[in-house]
Amino acid sequence: MKLKETLNLGKTGFPMRAGLPTKEPLWQEEWDKADLYQQRLKLNEGKPTFILHDGPPYANGNIHAGHALNKISKDIIVRSKSMTGFYAPFVPGWDTHGLPIEQVLAKQGVKRKEMDLVDYLELCREYALGQVEKQKADFKRLGVAADWDNPYVTLTPDYEAAQVRVFGKMAEKGYIYRGAKPVYWSWSSESALAEAEIEYHDVTSNSLYYANKVKDGKDVLDTNTYIVVWTTTPFTITASRGLTVGADISYVRVQAAGDDRHFVVAEELLDRLAEKFAWEDVQVVARYTGKELEHIVTEHPWDTEVDELVILGDHVTTDSGTGIVHTAPGFGEDDYYVGVANGLEVAVTVDERGMMMDNAGADFAGQFYGKVLPTVVEKLGNLLLAQEEITHSYPFDWRTKKPIIWRAVPQWFASVSDFRQEILEQIDQVQFHMDWGRTRLYNMIRDRGDWVISRQRAWGVPLPIFYAEDGTAIMETETIEHVAQLFEEHGASVWWAREAKDLLPEGYSHPGSPNGVFTKETDIMDVWFDSGSSWNGVLRNRDNLQYPADLYLEGSDQYRGWFNSSLITSVANHGVAPYKQLLSQGFVLDGKGEKMSKSLGNTILPSDVEKQFGAEILRLWVSSVDTSNDVRISMDILSQVSETYRKIRNTLRFLLANTTDFNPAEDRVAFEDLRSVDQYMMVRFNQVVAAIRKDYDGFNFLNIYKTVVNFVTVDLSAFYLDFAKDVVYIEGAKSKERRQMQTVFYDILVKLTKLLTPILPHTAEEIWSYLEFEEADFVQLTDFPEVESFANGEQLLKEWKTFFSFRSHAQKALEEARAGKVIGKSLEAELLVYASPELLAELEALQTNLAQLLIVSKLSLASEPAPAEALSFEDLALVVKPAEGQVCQRCRRVDPSVGTNNNQNLDMVCDHCASILESNFPEAVAEGFETPQK
Numbered sequence: 066m067k068l069k070e071t072l073n074l075g076k077t078g079f080p081m082r083a084g085l086p087t088k089e090p091l092w093q094e095e096w097d098k099a100d101l102y103q104q105r106l107k108l109n110e111g112k113p114t115f116i117l118h119d120g121p122p123y124a125n126g127n128i129h130a131g132h133a134l135n136k137i138s139k140d141i142i143v144r145s146k147s148m149t150g151f152y153a154p155f156v157p158g159w160d161t162h163g164l165p166i167e168q169v170l171a172k173q174g175v176k177r178k179e180m181d182l183v184d185y186l187e188l189c190r191e192y193a194l195g196q197v198e199k200q201k202a203d204f205k206r207l208g209v210a211a212d213w214d215n216p217y218v219t220l221t222p223d224y225e226a227a228q229v230r231v232f233g234k235m236a237e238k239g240y241i242y243r244g245a246k247p248v249y250w251s252w253s254s255e256s257a258l259a260e261a262e263i264e265y266h267d268v269t270s271n272s273l274y275y276a277n278k279v280k281d282g283k284d285v286l287d288t289n290t291y292i293v294v295w296t297t298t299p300f301t302i303t304a305s306r307g308l309t310v311g312a313d314i315s316y317v318r319v320q321a322a323g324d325d326r327h328f329v330v331a332e333e334l335l336d337r338l339a340e341k342f343a344w345e346d347v348q349v350v351a352r353y354t355g356k357e358l359e360h361i362v363t364e365h366p367w368d369t370e371v372d373e374l375v376i377l378g379d380h381v382t383t384d385s386g387t388g389i390v391h392t393a394p395g396f397g398e399d400d401y402y403v404g405v406a407n408g409l410e411v412a413v414t415v416d417e418r419g420m421m422m423d424n425a426g427a428d429f430a431g432q433f434y435g436k437v438l439p440t441v442v443e444k445l446g447n448l449l450l451a452q453e454e455i456t457h458s459y460p461f462d463w464r465t466k467k468p469i470i471w472r473a474v475p476q477w478f479a480s481v482s483d484f485r486q487e488i489l490e491q492i493d494q495v496q497f498h499m500d501w502g503r504t505r506l507y508n509m510i511r512d513r514g515d516w517v518i519s520r521q522r523a524w525g526v527p528l529p530i531f532y533a534e535d536g537t538a539i540m541e542t543e544t545i546e547h548v549a550q551l552f553e554e555h556g557a558s559v560w561w562a563r564e565a566k567d568l569l570p571e572g573y574s575h576p577g578s579p580n581g582v583f584t585k586e587t588d589i590m591d592v593w594f595d596s597g598s599s600w601n602g603v604l605r606n607r608d609n610l611q612y613p614a615d616l617y618l619e620g621s622d623q624y625r626g627w628f629n630s631s632l633i634t635s636v637a638n639h640g641v642a643p644y645k646q647l648l649s650q651g652f653v654l655d656g657k658g659e660k661m662s663k664s665l666g667n668t669i670l671p672s673d674v675e676k677q678f679g680a681e682i683l684r685l686w687v688s689s690v691d692t693s694n695d696v697r698i699s700m701d702i703l704s705q706v707s708e709t710y711r712k713i714r715n716t717l718r719f720l721l722a723n724t725t726d727f728n729p730a731e732d733r734v735a736f737e738d739l740r741s742v743d744q745y746m747m748v749r750f751n752q753v754v755a756a757i758r759k760d761y762d763g764f765n766f767l768n769i770y771k772t773v774v775n776f777v778t779v780d781l782s783a784f785y786l787d788f789a790k791d792v793v794y795i796e797g798a799k800s801k802e803r804r805q806m807q808t809v810f811y812d813i814l815v816k817l818t819k820l821l822t823p824i825l826p827h828t829a830e831e832i833w834s835y836l837e838f839e840e841a842d843f844v845q846l847t848d849f850p851e852v853e854s855f856a857n858g859e860q861l862l863k864e865w866k867t868f869f870s871f872r873s874h875a876q877k878a879l880e881e882a883r884a885g886k887v888i889g890k891s892l893e894a895e896l897l898v899y900a901s902p903e904l905l906a907e908l909e910a911l912q913t914n915l916a917q918l919l920i921v922s923k924l925s926l927a928s929e930p931a932p933a934e935a936l937s938f939e940d941l942a943l944v945v946k947p948a949e950g951q952v953c954q955r956c957r958r959v960d961p962s963v964g965t966n967n968n969q970n971l972d973m974v975c976d977h978c979a980s981i982l983e984s985n986f987p988e989a990v991a992e993g994f995e996t997p998q999k
Contacts (some may be wrong), residue, residue, distance in 0.1 A: 066989040068955055071478060071982060072794045075722025078529035079835050083714060085679020092827050093208065101845055102210050105147050106154055108846060116150040117143055118604060118614035120627045121158035121219065121596050124196035125165050128203040129655040130698050133671045137687045138650065139618055140209040144823035145761040148849045154609050158217040161193040162525040163592040164254050164464055182561045189524040190220055191889065203671065208826050209679045217603045219595045225526050226553035227602035228595060232547035233839035234638045240480045243538060247403045248517045250472035252419030253465035256521045258477050259478065259591050260513060261626040267460040271438050272297045274387065274451040276328060277308060277363035278374055285357055290318060292329040292363055293450060299441040300434040303425040304412040306362060307392035309378035309403055310355035314388055331388020339389060342450045350863060350927050367444040368426065374785060378403040395473040411473050434470065477519035477528055477588065484637060485510065491642040498648040498764060499693055501861045505624050516633065518591045525589030527560040531569065532584045532991055533577025569860035597630025600643035617644040621651055648764055650692040651997060656699030669698050681827050682707050688766040688824050709774060712826060716777045719786060720814040721835055723793045727807040729838055734808045743809045745865045746785050748858040750813050755852040757820050788918050795956045815839065816850040867907045875919050878936045882945035892957055895923040897944040904940050922948035922959040953978055970994065
C-alpha cells in the first residue's frame with residue numbers, strides 16, 4: 066500500500082472546469098421539465114406576497130447588455146424573495162405597439178398607405194409576436210425564472226381592453242381634453258411625441274437679429290422706431306404674431322451714427338448688441354419699462370397684412386438676445402400661452418412632414434423648414450442687423466434621431482395639472498432606494514405640462530372617441546366601456562374594421578347627431594399610455610398578483626418614461642401610486658465608459674458572452690457592479706469576473722470533495738463539542754449569512770458579491786481551508802477532529818450554495834446534485850438559511866480577533882525568514898513567541914493548536930525577554946528558526962520523532978501519523994508501505 070493512500074484526499078465528481086456554455090442549456094431544460102417555477106410558487110402559497118412588476122422592453126431585436134442587467138437583477142430579487150418565504154410570481158411583459166415596428170416593415174418594403182389597414186396591422190402584430198418569442202428565448206437563456214408561458218403583451222385583446230378602461234376613467238373624471246397648443250412634433254415620424262420620447266443633442270443653429278418697424282406707437286414710440294428681436298429658429302418668423310417684453314425690464318431707444326432710424330433693445334444688453342451690430346457713437350434717446358411698451362403695434366418684417374403686437378411675458382430675460390422675444394404662438398409653449406392670453410393668432414406654417422405651407426407665403430411654400438434661411442435673410446433685407454451661428458442643446462426624436470419642432474396641431478391631452486398635487490403626495494408615500502430618485506420624479510411631475518396622448522400613427526391602441534355630426538367629441542362611460550368589450554373580444558383592430566355606428570352600443574343616440582351619423586377618432590394612444598396602463602392590464606387583471614406592486618425596477622431613464630406614465634394613470638384612476646418601492650439602475654457602457662453602439666463596434670451581446678463564458682458569468686457581473694450608477698462591461702471585465710467565479714467554484718468544490726464521506730445525520734458534531742477554531746468559523750459564517758440576507762432584502766447585490774468574495778478568499782482560502790488539509794487529509798477518516806471540521810465544511814457548503822442560488826442558479830444546482838443527503842430535489846426549492854444565535858458568539862469573535870492580529874505578525878516574521886533563506890516552506894519552521902503575559906494568556910485561552918493554524922511544525926510560547934534577533938512588535942516578539950527533526954513522509958511536518966519508531970515500517974512518519982496508521986491501517990503497517998525511500 067502506498068503511504069499516500071492513507072490520506073483522506075478529497076474526491077468528487079464535481080468538475081473543476083465548469084463548462085457553462087454547454088451545461089447551462091441542459092440545466093434549463095431540466096428546470097422546464099420539472100416546472101420549477103410553478104413548484105416554487107406552490108411551495109409558497111398562502112405566504113406573504115412580493116410582486117416585482119416587470120417594465121416591458123420593446124419587442125424589436127435580440128436583447129442587449131442593458132436588457133441582461135435589468136432582467137437578471139429582477140431575477141435575483143424574485144428568487145431571493147421566493148427563498149425567504151414570499152409568494153413571488155414574476156410575469157414578464159413586452160411593449161409591442163409604436164413607430165419602430167412600422168419603420169421595420171417600411172424597410173421591408175411594406176407600404177402602409179397602399180394596404181388595407183386591418184391587413185397592415187396584422188403584419189405589425191405578427192412581426193411583434195415574432196420578436197417577443199426571440200427575446201423570450203434570450204431571457205430564458207440567462208436563467209431567468211418567470212411565467213414564460215403566460216407573459217403580458219400590450220397587443221393582446223385583454224390588455225388593450227384594460228388600457229381603454231384606464232382612458233375611460235380619466236375621461237369620466239374630466240382629465241382628457243382636446244387642444245391645439247404646440248407639442249413636440251416629429252416631422253420624421255409625422256407624429257406628436259411625449260416628453261419621454263425626446264432626447265437632447267448639441268446642434269449649431271443660425272441665429273438672426275432683426276427689427277420690426279413700429280406701425281402704431283401709442284404715443285410712446287414714433288414710426289421711425291424699430292424694435293429689435295432675436296431668433297434661433299428663422300422659419301418661425303413666418304408665423305410671428307407678436308413681440309414679448311418683460312414688464313419690469315428697462316428698455317432704451319437708441320440711435321447710432323449714420324443711421325436715422327431708432328432702435329429699441331434691453332438697456333442691459335446695449336453694449337453687447339452695439340458691438341455685434343457695429344453701431345458707433347450710440348446715443349440713448351429715451352428709456353422705457355416693458356410695461357410702457359405694451360400694446361404698441363409693429364409691422365411684420367415682410368407680410369404687410371400681419372401686425373405684431375407688443376405684449377408682456379414672464380419668460381422674457383436679459384440673459385441673451387435683445388430682451389425682446391418674437392412670438393409665434395403656433396411654434397412654442399411660452400409663445401402659445403402668452404399669445405392666447407393676448408388674443409394673438411395661433412398660426413402654423415409648417416405641415417406634418419416639416420414642409421412650409423401656403424400660408425407661409427409664396428416664397429416659402431413647399432420648402433423644408435430647415436432649408437429656408439436664405440429666403441428669410443432675403444426677405445428681411447435691411448431689417449437684418451446681424452447673423453451668427455450658435456451651439457446649443459436641442460430636442461430630437463429618440464427613435465429617428467432627427468430634430469423636432471414645436472408645432473400647434475389639434476391633439477388629445479391628459480391633464481396633469483388637474484391632479485398634480487395628488488400625484489406629488491403619492492410620490493411621498495413611495496420608498497425610493499436612491500434618495501435622488503424621489504427628487505427627480507417629484508420635480509418632473511411638478512414641472513411637466515399636460516401629457517399629449519394622441520399619435521398620428523396606425524400601429525397602436527385607438528383613442529376610443531367618437532364625434533357627433535356637430536363635431537362634439539363623445540367620451541361617455543357607456544361608449545368607452547362598449548369599445549373595451551369589443552376590444553376584449555376582437556382586439557383593437559376592430560376599431561378599423563368597422564364603421565363608427567357599428568362600434569357604438571346598440572340604439573345609441575346623441576343630441577349632436579340628429580341623423581344618427583357618427584365618425585370616429587383616427588389617432589392612436591401614445592405608447593407610454595400603453596405601458597403606463599400595465600398596473601391595470603396585469604396587476605389588477607391576474608389573480609395571483611396584487612396592486613400596487615411592491616417594486617418597480619428599471620433604468621434611470623424611466624423616471625421620465627414608465628415610472629412617470631404609470632404613476633399618472635394610476636393616481637388618475639385610483640388615487641394611489643402603482644408601486645410601493647422604486648429602484649432604478651444606470652446604463653451599461655463599454656469598458657472605456659462610452660455608450661455602446663453598433664457603429665462604434667463596442668457592443669457586448671449577451672449571446673456572445675454565453676458562448677464564451679456562460680450566462681452565469683453575466684449574472685455574477687450584475688452582482689459585481691454598482692448599478693446605482695452607469696456600469697461598464699467588456700470581455701476583459703467579464704474575464705476578470707470569470708476568475709472570481711472560478712475561485713468561488715473551486716472553493717465550494719474543495720468543501721464538496723472533503724465531505725463526500727460525511728453523513729450529516731450521523732456524523733455532525735454539536736456546536737458545543739467543536740474546537741474553538743471551528744466554533745469561530747461557524748459564528749463568522751453566521752455573520753456572513755446575516756449580511757447577505759440583509760443585502761438581498763435591500764437589493765444591494767454589490768455588497769453580496771463583496772461579502773461572498775471576501776469570505777471565500779480571506780476566511781476560507783487564506784485561513785480555514787489553508788490549514789484544514791492538516792486535519793481532513795491527515796487525521797483518521799472517522800476521527801473526531803476530522804468530523805468537527807467536516808461539520809463546519811458541510812454547514813458552509815449547504816448554506817452558501819443556497820445563498821448563491823439567486824445569483825448563480827446553474828452552479829448552485831450543479832453543486833446540489835452532489836449533496837446526496839439533502840432532501841429537496843433542487844436547491845431552488847429550498848429556503849435561505851436562518852441567522853442563528855450563539856450564546857458565546859460575541860466572545861468567540863473577540864477572542865479570535867486577538868489571534869488574527871497575532872497571526873498577521875507571525876506571517877510577517879515567516880515571510881522575512883523565507884526571504885533570508887532561514888526556511889523554505891512554513892512547515893520547515895519553528896516559531897518562538899515572546900509575548901506579554903496578557904497576550905500569552907489570550908492565546909492560551911484559545912485552546913487550539915496554534916502551530917497547526919499557522920502551518921509551522923512547532924510553536925513555543927515564552928514570557929521571558931526576547932533575544933536581540935527577534936522581530937519585535939508592540940507586545941510581541943517573534944523568532945523563526947529551522948524546526949528540529951526530519952520531514953514526516955505523511956503529514957510533511959518536521960518532527961524529532963521521525964525515524965525513532967521501533968517499528969521500521971513506521972520510521973518514516975512522526976509519532977502522530979504512526980498512531981493514526983496503527984489505528985486505521987494495521988494490515989498495511991504490518992506489511993510495510995511503499996515510500997519514496999524504498
